Amino acid sequence: MRLPMKECACIYCGSKKQFYNKPCPNCKRVPSSAEDVAKSLILCREFQLDGANLPLDTSEWQELLEKIRRGDQQAFDTRQVEIVAAHQSKYVKNPRVIALGSVAFFGPVLIGLLLLAWYLLKS
Numbered sequence: 624m625r626l627p628m629k630e631c632a633c634i635y636c637g638s639k640k641q642f643y644n645k646p647c648p649n650c651k652r653v654p655s656s657a658e659d660v661a662k663s664l665i666l667c668r669e670f671q672l673d674g675a676n677l678p679l680d681t682s683e684w685q686e687l688l689e690k691i692r693r694g695d696q697q698a699f700d701t702r703q704v705e706i707v708a709a710h711q712s713k714y715v716k717n718p719r720v721i722a723l724g725s726v727a728f729f730g731p732v733l734i735g736l737l738l739l740a741w742y743l744l745k746s
């Protein structure tokens with residue numbers, strides 16, 4: 624998922640940034656692990672996930688940014704991070720699923736074309 628997120632923040636230093644998956648303008652770090660991406664999404668005001676009570680309301684969000692700026696290692700709610708990470712992993716592209724999906728989609732079309740070709744050649 625690569626949605627533009629207007630109000631995001633860096634999970635490493637608490638600076639505000641525009642996109643959750645772009646380098647931080649302050650510390651230049653980019654979230655790479657699934658866990659860090661999940662945390663980044665929690666810090667995005669435009670990311671919605673009902674099961675994880677996201678987005679955070681403004682006071683929760685500011686409180687979380689404060690904790691990050693203080694270097695609090697327990698700033699994030701582990702459970703919330705897990706839910707978001709699980710949600711995100713569903714969107715990770717699986718080549719086999721895509722291949723099967725293409726066969727399911729193009730298979731009938733291909734059979735139709737073959738039948739049409741056969742019909743045209745016969746007549």
Ligand SMILES: [Zn+2]
Nearest residue numbers: 633636647650
């Ligand atoms: Zn940063």
